[in-house]
Amino acid sequence: MNNKKIYNRILLGTLFTIFLLLPFFVNIFFSLSDDQRYLFISSGAYNGTPCPYLVYEGYIYGTILSTLYKINNNIEWYSVVSWTLYLISFLTIGFSIIKLKTNELIKGLFLLTFSFLHFYMCIHPQFTILTSELAFASFALLIQAKNKKYYATAFVLFFISTQIRTSAALLPYMILFPVFFLSNNYKKAIGSLSCLCIIGIASFATDNIMYNHSDEWKHFNTYNDARGLIADNPQSAKLLSTIENPNQKKEYELLVVQIF
Numbered sequence: 001m002n003n004k005k006i007y008n009r010i011l012l013g014t015l016f017t018i019f020l021l022l023p024f025f026v027n028i029f030f031s032l033s034d035d036q037r038y039l040f041i042s043s044g045a046y047n048g049t050p051c052p053y054l055v056y057e058g059y060i061y062g063t064i065l066s067t068l069y070k071i072n073n074n075i076e077w078y079s080v081v082s083w084t085l086y087l088i089s090f091l092t093i094g095f096s097i098i099k100l101k102t103n104e105l106i107k108g109l110f111l112l113t114f115s116f117l118h119f120y121m122c123i124h125p126q127f128t129i130l131t132s133e134l135a136f137a138s139f140a141l142l143i144q145a146k147n148k149k150y151y152a153t154a155f156v157l158f159f160i161s162t163q164i165r166t167s168a169a170l171l172p173y174m175i176l177f178p179v180f181f182l183s184n185n186y187k188k189a190i191g192s193l194s195c196l197c198i199i200g201i202a203s204f205a206t207d208n209i210m211y212n213h214s215d216e217w218k219h220f221n222t223y224n225d226a227r228g229l230i231a232d233n234p235q236s237a238k239l240l241s242t243i244e245n246p247n248q249k250k251e252y253e254l255l256v257v258q259i260f
Contacts, residue, residue: 005098008108012094015115019090022122023083031124038127039078043069053217055224057127058163058203059210082125085160089130089137090118092157096140131168134161139172142192143179151192158196162203170200 052062
C-alpha cells in the first residue's frame with residue numbers, strides 16, 4: 001500500500017471521528033418539524049405510549065424505535081438511531097470513494113467534498129435526506145460488490161432506507177440505475193435490480209398491510225390522500241366558496257391556510 005492510499009484512509013478515519021464526536025460540540029436540530037413529530041410519536045410523548053405508527057415512516061422502523069423507547073425511555077432513541085445511520089452511510093460511501101480506480105489525489109478531493117456536504121446534512125438532519133444517503137450508500141456498495149457481504153450490506157441499507165421513506169429511497173436508483181449496465185455484466189445488473197425491487201415491494205406491502213388493518217388508520221389514510229390533493233392544487237383556496245357546511249368550510253379554510 002503506497003503512502004497516498006494510507007493518507008486517504010487516515011483522512012477517512014479522521015473525518016469519521018469528527019462526525020462521531022460532532023453532537024458533543026455542535027448544536028444540532030432537525031431542519032423540519034416532521035422529524036420532531038415522529039420523535040414524539042415513537043417515544044410516547046404524543047399519546048403516552050411509544051407507538052410504531054409514524055405515518056410517513058415504515059412500520060418496521062417505527063417498531064424498532066418504539067421498542068427501544070420501551071426498553072429505556074431515558075435515551076432519545078430517534079436521534080441516536082438517525083445519527084448512527086448517518087455515520088454508517090458516511091463510512092460506506094467514504095470507503096467506496098477510496099476504492100475508486102482513479103488518482104489518489106482526486107479520491108481525496110472527492111472525499112473532502114462529500115464530507116462538506118455530509119457535515120451540512122448532519123447538523124440539519126432530515127429523514128428524507130437520510131433516506132437518500134442510505135440508498136446512495138447501498139448503490140455504491142452494489143456497484144463495487146465483489147462478494148456476498150457487499151450484497152447483503154447493500155440490501156440491508158436499502159431496506160432501511162425504504163422503511164424511512166420509500167420515495168426518497170427509490171430516487172437515487174431511478175437516476176443512477178443505467179450505471180449498473182456500464183460494466184456489461186448484465187446478469188449482475190438485472191439480479192441486483194430485481195432484488196431491490198423485491199425489497200421495495202416487500203417494504204411497501206408491509207406498511208400497507210399494517211396501516212390498513214384498522215378502521216382508524218383507514219380513515220386517516222382517506223383524510224391524508226385528500227389532504228395531499230389539496231396541498232398539490234394551487235387553486236385550493238378558490239374551492240372554499242363551493243363548501244356549504246359551515247363546519248367543513250372552517251376545517252378546509254384552516255387546512256388551506258396551514259398549507260399556503
